[in-house]
Amino acid sequence: MDNILTINALTKNYGRIRALDGFDLEVNKGVVFGLLGPNGSGKTTTLSILLDIVKPDRGSFRWFEEPPSHHSRKRIGATLEYPVFYPYLSAVRNMKIIARIKEKPFGDFEEILKLVGLYDRKDDKFRTYSMGMKQRLAIASALIGNPEVLILDEPTNGLDPQGIADIRNLVIRIANEGKTIILASHLLDEVQKMCSHVAVLKRGKRLFAGPVGEVLVVADTIELAAADMKMLTETLIGFRGVRDIRREGEYLTARLDKGVLPEDVNKYLASQGVVLSHLAMRKRSLEEQFLELLKEGE
Amino acid sequence: MIRLLKIEWEKVRSYRAFWVMTGLYLFMLFSVIFGLPAFLDYLASHAGNDETLKAVKSIVFNFPDIWQNIAYVAGMRGFIKIILAIIVVIFISNEFTLLTIRTNILNGMSRTEFLIAKLEFVFLLALLSTFIVFLSGLYLGLNNSPVTNLSAILGKIQFLPAYFLEVFTYLIFALLIGTLVKKTGFSVILLLLYIIIEPIIQNYLPDSFHKYLPLNAMNGVIWSGNTSYLQIKTPEINISLQQYISWGDAGICFSYAVLFTVILYFYLKRKDL
Ligand SMILES: Nc1ncnc2c1ncn2[C@@H]1O[C@H](COP(=O)(O)OP(=O)(O)OP(=O)(O)O)[C@@H](O)[C@H]1O
Ligand SMILES: [Mg+2]
Numbered sequence: 001m002d003n004i005l006t007i008n009a010l011t012k013n014y015g016r017i018r019a020l021d022g023f024d025l026e027v028n029k030g031v032v033f034g035l036l037g038p039n040g041s042g043k044t045t046t047l048s049i050l051l052d053i054v055k056p057d058r059g060s061f062r063w064f065e066e067p068p069s070h071h072s073r074k075r076i077g078a079t080l081e082y083p084v085f086y087p088y089l090s091a092v093r094n095m096k097i098i099a100r101i102k103e104k105p106f107g108d109f110e111e112i113l114k115l116v117g118l119y120d121r122k123d124d125k126f127r128t129y130s131m132g133m134k135q136r137l138a139i140a141s142a143l144i145g146n147p148e149v150l151i152l153d154e155p156t157n158g159l160d161p162q163g164i165a166d167i168r169n170l171v172i173r174i175a176n177e178g179k180t181i182i183l184a185s186h187l188l189d190e191v192q193k194m195c196s197h198v199a200v201l202k203r204g205k206r207l208f209a210g211p212v213g214e215v216l217v218v219a220d221t222i223e224l225a226a227a228d229m230k231m232l233t234e235t236l237i238g239f240r241g242v243r244d245i246r247r248e249g250e251y252l253t254a255r256l257d258k259g260v261l262p263e264d265v266n267k268y269l270a271s272q273g274v275v276l277s278h279l280a281m282r283k284r285s286l287e288e289q290f291l292e293l294l295k296e297g298e
Numbered sequence: 299m300i301r302l303l304k305i306e307w308e309k310v311r312s313y314r315a316f317w318v319m320t321g322l323y324l325f326m327l328f329s330v331i332f333g334l335p336a337f338l339d340y341l342a343s344h345a346g347n348d349e350t351l352k353a354v355k356s357i358v359f360n361f362p363d364i365w366q367n368i369a370y371v372a373g374m375r376g377f378i379k380i381i382l383a384i385i386v387v388i389f390i391s392n393e394f395t396l397l398t399i400r401t402n403i404l405n406g407m408s409r410t411e412f413l414i415a416k417l418e419f420v421f422l423l424a425l426l427s428t429f430i431v432f433l434s435g436l437y438l439g440l441n442n443s444p445v446t447n448l449s450a451i452l453g454k455i456q457f458l459p460a461y462f463l464e465v466f467t468y469l470i471f472a473l474l475i476g477t478l479v480k481k482t483g484f485s486v487i488l489l490l491l492y493i494i495i496e497p498i499i500q501n502y503l504p505d506s507f508h509k510y511l512p513l514n515a516m517n518g519v520i521w522s523g524n525t526s527y528l529q530i531k532t533p534e535i536n537i538s539l540q541q542y543i544s545w546g547d548a549g550i551c552f553s554y555a556v557l558f559t560v561i562l563y564f565y566l567k568r569k570d571l
């Protein structure tokens with residue numbers, strides 16, 4: 001597969017704070033890559049380094065299998081943190097500056113502005129925009145000149161529900177055209193809906209990376225109870241498919257390894273002569289799963 | 299080159315503050331240049347002996363001295379050219395305060411290109427200023443100078459490139475302050491304060507060192523006006539007036555232009571934006 005981006009052991013310190021700590025990543029062509037992590041985990045720092053806004057202390061990266069330069073950045077459309085434009089200029093004037101920097105024609109402005117729903121206000125000054133409109137202009141500016149790669153840092157920040165749905169559909173549509181997209185978010189749900197691959201960041205370190213289907217499936221938890229809780233515990237420890245056995249009130253909880261089903265546990269316990277009085281799956285919300293995922297990386 | 303200028307042009311073309319300040323600068327420049335002969339006329343009309351004062355006007359605006367006199371007045375330290383420097387300081391520090399430098403860089407401008415764009419921009423401002431001084435000098439000279447032959451007109455024309463060098467260097471200095479300070483208000487204040495600070499520093503330094511201080515260097519290429527009349531008529535008065543542009547003075551000023559540019563280059567190259 002064609003490699004679009006390779007990151008090698010990036011480290012960045014802000015004084016005492018280590019924002020990035022030996023971060024590695026590979027992104028292939030046509031992938032929608034999610035950078036997932038809680039606030040302050042280093043997502044924006046990573047993207048800033050990739051766009052030459054911030055200089056790393058150590059490590060390197062390559063765009064399009066070339067050493068990074070401003071030429072490679074012209075092939076990338078990006079939004080970073082919050083929208084930054086010349087406040088005294090209109091959307092169109094701001095976009096002209098960007099198109100000139102990227103050496104791209106102005107021809108696609110109308111289409112882009114309609115796409116992000118900003119066409120009616122295109123000639124108003126940026127400073128008169130609402131937060132959501134500013135965010136829409138940021139996305140519009142990233143689309144100028146039909147770039148090969150899109151970098152979106154929290155793209156749905158500040159948008160209303162309609163705006164969020166629009167942007168998500170837009171991202172999915174652009175992805176279907178075969179573009180590569182790198183999306184930073186602290187919302188698991190957003191990453192799950194839009195991304196094919198994900199890297200989970202915490203305190204500047206990569207916890208996991210891989211296809212969304214593999215990384216974001218967190219082991220499920222079961223609750224068990226039996227007349228003899230002590231024997232249940234001892235027997236369960238002998239079973240290879242569970243981890244983290246704990247006593248929680250009147251139940252025992254345990255986490256299932258990947259591919260292990262509750263009935264497998266039941267069968268094993270029965271074969272060892274333990275009869276369960278209670279067996280239940282705990283369904284967790286996505287956010288709980290995310291928190292657990294982060295805990296797992298400790 | 300042209301691409302970068304077009305980008306800078308898009309940034310200022312509908313920036314009201316820029317045009318207001320530029321308008322103010324041009325107004326001041328014209329007022330000073332054209333106010334001077336009007337002032338002399340005024341003196342002449344109120345003096346009993348009209349003849350002498352009428353003569354003064356043609357002496358100050360005599361070719362070729364007029365180039366030196368007009369360039370000296372337009373380029374005096376802390377005078378009208380400060381407005382041009384304030385425009386530049388606001389223009390560059392805004393890029394840092396508003397964070398728009400990030401938008402420039404992440405979309406594919408290199409950090410070096412960012413610097414080149416700003417240098418081109420201040421080059422054009424300095425050129426515009428020089429051009430106005432040239433046109434005004436030509437107009438005033440042709441109207442007031444007793445001699446208007448070509449060799450007289452071109453006589454001290456080297457004071458124009460010298461004026462350009464002083465203004466250009468001063469505007470690069472403004473770029474440097476705006477970049478290092480970043481906050482628009484503070485950088486304007488520092489630019490103004492420095493006019494007072496440098497003479498204070500100068501007090502503690504030996505005389506021979508004075509001309510190497512930045513502001514002195516940027517105002518030392520043209521350091522006085524002149525008129526051939528004064529020297530002929532009053533040889534007993536011992537005022538030293540500048541006769542020509544010294545390569546040494548121009549060299550010191552130019553060195554500062556290079557030094558400021560080099561600092562800007564390495565600073566922008568390394569810094570987180
Ligand atoms: N300019 C800066 N100066 C000092 N510390 C900084 C700076 N920028 C970021 N940091 C620190 O670096 C760490 C990573 O920040 P970063 O902005 O990359 O996080 P993030 O993952 O984008 O978070 P969020 O979800 O809130 O956007 C944080 O601890 C932050 O405080
Ligand atoms: Mg962030």
